[in-house]
Amino acid sequence: MVSKQQLLRTAAVFFSFLFVLTISALSQDLSSIDFKNLKADELSDQQIQQLWQRAQNKGYSISDIERMAIARGVSPVEVQKLSRRLREIRSQGPSQQEGIQQEGNPTLRSVVTTDTTEYLKNEFEKFRRKKSRIFGANIFRSEEINFSPSLNIPTPENYQLGPGDELVIDIWGAAEQTYRLTVSPEGTISFANLGPIYVNGLSIKRARDRIRKKLSKIYSGLQADGDQPTDTQARISLGNIRSIKVTVIGEVRNPGTYTLPSLATAFNALYSAGGPDSLGTFRNIKIIRGDSTAATLDIYNFLVDGNQKGNIRLRDQDIIKVPPYDNRVAISGEAKRKGLFELKEGETIQDLLTFAGGFSNQAYTKRIKVWGNTNTQKRIDDISYPQESGFKLQNGDSVRVAKVLSRFENKVEINGAVFRPGSYQLADSTTLYSLIQRAEGLKEDVFMNRGLIFREQEDLTTEAIPFSLKKLMNNPEQHDIPLQRNDVVQISSIFDLREDYTVNIVGAVQDPGSFSYAEDMSLEDIILQANGFKESAAPYRVEVSRRITGGDSTFVPRETAEIFRFRVNENLELGDKAANFSLKPFDKVYVRNSPSYFKQEEVKVKGEVLFPGTYTLDKKRTRISDLIQRAGGITDYAYPQGANLTRKTGQKIDTTLINIRDGAESSGKKIEQKKTKVGIKLERILNNPGSEQDLILREGDVLEIPRELQTVQVAGEVLYPVGVRYEKKLSMKDYIRAAGGASNLGKPKEAYIVYANGEVDRTRSFLFFKNYPDVRPGATIYVPEKENKQRLTTQERVGILSTIVSMAAIVSNTIFQIRSN
Incomplete structure (x- = not known):
């Protein structure tokens, strides 16, 4: 009896073996990583990104990498560090590195042309700027906005001078001189023979007066002397600023x-x-x-x-x-600007709407909801606007502007046989008759007996109210109906109440198809619309098929359609029988092909005949022997055993043929035809014309008579597909050996041969004997390919082994419980 400890040891061995296989599979894919010597803190961001990318390509998770690292001898501390860095990379999203080349050294060193860390930082910064909800924050985040000071402006009069400023002094008139002086750290400027002038802290205006006064000691013309005008001028301006x-x-x-x-x-x-x-x-x-x-x-x-x-x-x-902000509130919904806004003490909801740019065009402005907090719990305020526009907001409040309802308070609608259908305003005086007049009246094809008003009830169900248009239009005062909000008036056309009337013509006409029905349409009319007869038409036999409706009778007739036959000449003139015949809706007209009309059908003959080329079939039962006779017979160099016939397969549907089956016609489309070789025995055909071997030719047939053939082709799964010189004594196996024999993928036992005349033969087996077909000149030997059996991958094998181990554990546990009981 198996003990419980033995069962547990057996299960442990199985699971250990499974774990080793799993780790082995993971290690094979990341074998270039030396986990034992790996230091997570020493790896760059590019290397961590490379490790994570390789793991993702193999379908591994971070947990898989942790197990692999532990199995390869990494300490738990390093495993935690590596896991933390991998999760950081994963949270940042996929990087878009280019040019990463793996060098294969133990620490995943790589050549990276893009700084991944800087790239991710820039991308995150762009995202953060774009998503900032604080009103005004983007003005300092945007790269397109720059608050750099303008230096190309006139010097402000109140600008205060200081050390480092440059003064430009231009003197002209009786004397000319230019000075460029910089204010010293002591706050002075100096002139030769004049001494320093203190200008620090002075406005540019006061500095001008002081400098002019000092310069007048050198340039006397700067100051007016009595009634004499000044003859020297000075201009003092700011040059380079400090x-x-x-x-x-x-x-x-x-x-x-x-x-x-x-x-x-x-x-x-x-x-x-x-x-x-x-x-x-x-x-x-x-x-x-x-x-x-x-x-x-x-x-x-x-x-x-x-x-x-x-x-x-x-x-x-x-x-x-x-400083930090005092009060900040949020606004969302149908406001022009959404986000977080800062309010000063005492500012109201009207100030917030001003900052937010006001309501959007879809806003519900009657009431505004405000969610906020008290000292102990949350609160909600329902603000009537604009009556309570002075409502004061508090820090943390959230304002929501709702959207208007998707419904109309004053809309009615009219559809159908009126000149201007659509939606209209509902007024107190709007009635059914007035709405029809506003829609420009009824169309000529209106159905006068009945119309409908679809009315919405209080529980949102729909009620249909019928009315008579004839009575309404004849006496609107008596039969008019007042309309309500959301009423939909439906006025039908006579054409809405019946099928589309058409007539159909098929067969030997230029443009067959369906045409709209018109009253008193004749047979000539529809033939004329189809652009007349084709050359192959038989106008003396035109058929018309008509539906049998049965009327109100419950009797089911035996006939399913009524057939009329007429004679129409090429000038579209009807005979006496059809003179008074008119088409009805859904009539179908059939124009047959003339049985005495034939198109030329051609075949080709190639190779060793006296006159190769294209020939027309002159009779319905032209045979191969007839074609060779017309081509002058075969030449002395012909190889009759290799003659073959190529024929198109698949039925060719002519647009003039009619297929009446279950009341449907053929679409007239042509089916694509493929070509195939038909095995023939030309010697027997020439010796016995008209026999079963002498096939009747079809349009498009190609008869090919080659010259004497002297090689045999070997193709398929052989080592060297080649053409081999024909020798009568060689067998099929000999020719395969001449091509190097079958490859590892080939199946020589199932080889087959295709003869030059198109016949096919294969190897047959009887007991322990193989019967190989004869080889003739011009034949091709094919060695087919073995079936491709897909092998299990390592992961599939691990999965199957895991299932087996699980089942073994369940069975062992069940046996143990049974025995213990």
Whole structure:
């Protein structure tokens, strides 16, 4: 009796063997990786990406790689590190590296032309910028927007000079001179023989006055003397400007100190720092100068109204502080701008709608829903707009603007036999008769006996209300019907209530097909519409098939159709019988082919005859012997045993043939015909003309009589397909050996031979003997291919073994339980 411990040991051996096979299969695909010496922290992002890509190509998961690494001796700590890095790569999405070449060394070193880490970082940054929901954030994220200061502007009058600024002083008149002076670190500019002039902190306007006053000591003409005008002029302007240092702190993406031109504003500094981050305010940005706040910037003024109030020009050592936001609310639904908006204390839902650009064209503006939080739980407010447009929002509120209902409050519709069908406005005075008049009245083909109004009930079910158009149009005051919202009026045409009336003509006419029926249409009319008879037509035998309707009778007639036969001449003139005959809807006209009309049919003869070429079949039963006689007989070099006949197979359908079966006609399409060889024995045909061997020729037949053949072809699965010189003493096996014998894929026992005249023969077996067919000149020996049996892959074998092991464990457990009981 098998003990429980023995069964468990057996199962453990099976599962261990299965695990080894699984690890072996994985290792074969990633054999170039030395997991034992692998250090996850030392691998670059490109190498981790390469490892993950190779694992994905083989269908392996991160868990599979972990098991493989443990089986190859990697420590648990390194396995955890490797797993963490693989999951990071997987979360970033597929990289688009190009030019990766595997060197096959133990640590997966590779040559990577694209920096994968930088690429993924850039792609993530683009995605984050695109998806930012904070109103105003994209203005600092977009690469297309640049808040660089403009340096090509006139110098502002209030611009304060400082060390590093360059002053350009042009003097003309009684004296001419140009000075380019830079303000020194002490805040002065110097002239020869004049001494320094202090200009630091002065506006450009005050600096001009001070410099002119000092220069007048050198150029006396700069100052007016009594009533005498000045004869010397001076122009003082700003040349190269200095740089200033500004510090941006607080909730910005890149805080720090930035070097900017002295004409820079607060916007320029904020853009350089990347703008406020996800916690930074857009409404209360402070510009600190010295110990006080020089200005407070509200970016919404610029974004909404284009107002740059607070965007002052910066000075050296200014500090821009971006505090966290105070109140931020969200708006979604049918608003022009959706996202997160920052509100100041006391701002209302109307201010939020202003920032969001107002309602979209599909907005439901009567009520707005606000979801928010209290100190302990959530709340919802249903705001009536515009009555409660002063509703004050709180931090964390979420505003939802709903969409208008997909229904009309004042629509009616009219369809059918009116001149202008469609939707119309419903007014208090709209009735059925007035709606018909607004639709420009009824068409001539209107069905006057009955119309319908489809009306929507309170439970949204539909009610059909019939009416008589004849009574309505004759007496609208008595029979008019008031319409309601969403009423649909349906007025039918007489053509809507019956099948499309057509007549059909097939057979030997130029353009057979279906044609619209017209009253009193004659047989000549439809033949004329079909562009007349073909050359092969038999106009003296035209048939018309007519339906039998039976009327209101319940009697089922034995006949299924009524047949009329007429004679029509080539001038489309009917005989006396058909003079008063008119077609009815669904009549079918058949024009037959003349039995005495034949098209020329041709065959070809090639090879060793006196006059090869194309010949017309002059009678219906032209045989092969007749064709050879017309071609002058065979030549002295002919090889009759190799003569063959090529014939087209498949039925060729002529468009003039009619196939009446279950009331349907043939489509007139031609079936593609293939060619095949027909085995013939030309010697017997020539010796016994008219015999069974002497086949009757068909159109398109090709008779080929070759010259004397002296080779045998060996083809198929042989080592060297070749043509072998014919020798009467050689057998079929000898010819196969002459081609090198059968290949590993060939089946020589099933070889067959195709003779030059198209006949086929194969090897036959009787008991232990093989009967090979005779070989004749011009024959081709074929060695067929063995059946391709697909072998199981390693994964399929592992799967089958896993199933066997599982079944063995179940059976063993069942036996153990039975024995233990």
